Amino acid sequence: MAAGREKLDPLSPLGRGVLALLAAIGAASSFIGRAVWATITPPWYGRPLLRQLWAMGYLSLPVVGLTAGFTGAALALNIVSGGSRINADQVLPQIVALGITRELGPVLTALMLAGRVSAAIAAEIGAMRTSEQIDALQTLSTDPFHYLIAPRLLAGLLAAPLLTAIADLVGLAGGWSVAVYHLDFDPRLYAERTLDFLSPGDVGVGLVKALVFGAIVALMGCLNGFRATGGARGVGRATTQGVVTAAVLVFAADYAITYLAAARP
Amino acid sequence: MIGDDVLVWREVRKGFGRSIVLDRLDMTARRGRSLVILGASGQGKSVALKLAAGLLQPDAGQVLIEGRDLARQSAAGRKALLARTGMLFQGAALFDSLPVWENVAFRLLNAERSSRAEGRARALLALRRVRLDADVADKRPSQLSGGMQKRVGLARAIVADPELLFFDEPTTGLDPITARAIDALILDQVRRLGCTAVTITHDIASARRIGDDIALLGRGRILWRGPAAALDRPEDPALDQFVHGRAEGPLALAP
Numbered sequence: 001m002a003a004g005r006e007k008l009d010p011l012s013p014l015g016r017g018v019l020a021l022l023a024a025i026g027a028a029s030s031f032i033g034r035a036v037w038a039t040i041t042p043p044w045y046g047r048p049l050l051r052q053l054w055a056m057g058y059l060s061l062p063v064v065g066l067t068a069g070f071t072g073a074a075l076a077l078n079i080v081s082g083g084s085r086i087n088a089d090q091v092l093p094q095i096v097a098l099g100i101t102r103e104l105g106p107v108l109t110a111l112m113l114a115g116r117v118s119a120a121i122a123a124e125i126g127a128m129r130t131s132e133q134i135d136a137l138q139t140l141s142t143d144p145f146h147y148l149i150a151p152r153l154l155a156g157l158l159a160a161p162l163l164t165a166i167a168d169l170v171g172l173a174g175g176w177s178v179a180v181y182h183l184d185f186d187p188r189l190y191a192e193r194t195l196d197f198l199s200p201g202d203v204g205v206g207l208v209k210a211l212v213f214g215a216i217v218a219l220m221g222c223l224n225g226f227r228a229t230g231g232a233r234g235v236g237r238a239t240t241q242g243v244v245t246a247a248v249l250v251f252a253a254d255y256a257i258t259y260l261a262a263a264r265p
Numbered sequence: 266m267i268g269d270d271v272l273v274w275r276e277v278r279k280g281f282g283r284s285i286v287l288d289r290l291d292m293t294a295r296r297g298r299s300l301v302i303l304g305a306s307g308q309g310k311s312v313a314l315k316l317a318a319g320l321l322q323p324d325a326g327q328v329l330i331e332g333r334d335l336a337r338q339s340a341a342g343r344k345a346l347l348a349r350t351g352m353l354f355q356g357a358a359l360f361d362s363l364p365v366w367e368n369v370a371f372r373l374l375n376a377e378r379s380s381r382a383e384g385r386a387r388a389l390l391a392l393r394r395v396r397l398d399a400d401v402a403d404k405r406p407s408q409l410s411g412g413m414q415k416r417v418g419l420a421r422a423i424v425a426d427p428e429l430l431f432f433d434e435p436t437t438g439l440d441p442i443t444a445r446a447i448d449a450l451i452l453d454q455v456r457r458l459g460c461t462a463v464t465i466t467h468d469i470a471s472a473r474r475i476g477d478d479i480a481l482l483g484r485g486r487i488l489w490r491g492p493a494a495a496l497d498r499p500e501d502p503a504l505d506q507f508v509h510g511r512a513e514g515p516l517a518l519a520p
């Protein structure tokens with residue numbers, strides 16, 4: 001019967017696709033709404049929050065630091081070797097400062113967190129879902145959104161800006177050391193020009209991005225883990241989807257925030 | 266009537282996708298008694314228990330606790346009804362990120378906000394009741410054997426003195442001696458503490474020991490119900506087939 005209808009109406013697969021997409025967006029929105037509600041209403045669980053801050057924040061320091069340091073250094077080299085054609089090397093400290101604080105610091109930190117944190121969250125919550133631990137929470141009068149989701153969202157909101165601030169510092173230092181040790185810049189002059197040039201707005205835009213990215217990274221891990229079905233394969237799929245959706249949304253949000261910030265200089 | 270019927274499944278239907286698991290299930294757990302659910306694998310026993318614990322919602326029909334329809338309660342009302350239940354999952358479902366004692370004390374620590382010292386003390390008592398040594402308290406669930414995990418799950422279900430207990434195969438995978446001890450524990454909960462227990466088991470001897478009422482579940486509904494004593498000389502053909510494990514009979518299982 002259904003097949004007969006399909007033949008009559010070639011648009012029905014398209015309609016189903018649109019409906020499925022709308023349903024997915026609706027489900028994600030209601031999940032995010034519940035997550036935010038659980039974060040701003042009691043009960044709050046201290047221990048899970050501390051555990052997440054440790055896992056997301058402290059344990060991400062090495063990878064975030066290394067990424068930022070190498071990127072700052074590479075950026076400085078690129079500007080001098082490629083940018084000298086347009087005299088960009090004259091403003092090396094300024095370009096490095098802009099690139100790191102407004103764009104690379106927050107985005108690279110978020111990508112590292114998507115790889116480390118979204119994946120870990122999706123895998124852990126997915127395993128809890130498929131082994132009925134989330135059901136068990138409910139039978140123990142504990143709301144999974146309060147106990148599992150809220151601490152992760154809060155930790156993401158706290159850890160991402162802090163890590164981004166650190167990534168900014170390390171990234172600037174990476175640029176500085178290349179300039180000083182490779183390109184014979186005067187160390188003091190380079191530092192002074194960086195500090196004179198940077199405005200609170202540059203760093204601020206980056207930290208606002210980091211806040212949004214932190215929420216994306218935590219929520220995409222939680223959302224995909226929470227919906228996992230079907231054992232080990234389901235958990236694997238949830239993990240992949242957690243990382244991919246987090247990374248894509250980070251780039252989309254990066255553009256949106258940059259656009260909004262540029263509209264109001 | 267309602268005063269005695271703590272938990273009622275009334276004309277409950279539940280399916281997943283196209284397969285119907287429960288079809289007009291009618292079943293009752295009476296106050297202060299032990300109901301044992303028997304039935305072949307895959308017949309929806311665990312699903313029936315999860316419906317009663319509010320983890321699944323029926324497609325039609327009602328699940329009533331203390332005469333109140335779970336599906337029609339506010340979130341707070343449902344929470345209040347379920348606050349006095351305890352559940353042992355078929356797969357134990359322990360929190361693998363927490364040590365054993367925090368698993369057992371979970372409800373005390375997180376829902377009742379007991380101190381950690383009190384939670385630990387009560388967890389150790391509950392562990393002793395399921396015949397586990399105090400030295401497992403600080404291990405992780407993954408370091409325990411399957412039977413030990415099951416008993417930790419049992420301790421977690423009873424630690425906060427619930428009135429309504431759900432046990433999904435509490436003695437599966439246990440040696441006969443420990444299984445006997447667990448049977449005694451379940452009986453103790455019912456006889457001494459006045460709890461109402463609903464237990465799923467495949468072990469007829471255990472069902473005979475701990476059951477007051479027996480329900481045989483098959484084809485999505487109750488095929489037979491009656492007193493546990495009937496297990497000794499089953500007259501119903503379906504019950505007879507199940508108790509004696511006969512291949513032939515009314516309980517046609519999928520080949």
Ligand SMILES: Nc1ncnc2c1ncn2[C@@H]1O[C@H](COP(=O)(O)OP(=O)(O)OP(=O)(O)O)[C@@H](O)[C@H]1O
Binds near residue numbers: 306307355
């Ligand atoms: N979450 C679910 N999604 C889809 N199907 C399910 C789900 N839970 C249970 N089922 C199906 O419902 C049927 C009954 O499952 P249930 O776990 O209740 O069986 P059971 O009687 O407890 O069996 P056993 O004695 O083996 O534990 C099975 O066919 C199972 O495939």
Ligand SMILES: [Mg+2]
Binds near residue numbers: 312
């Ligand atoms: Mg089962």
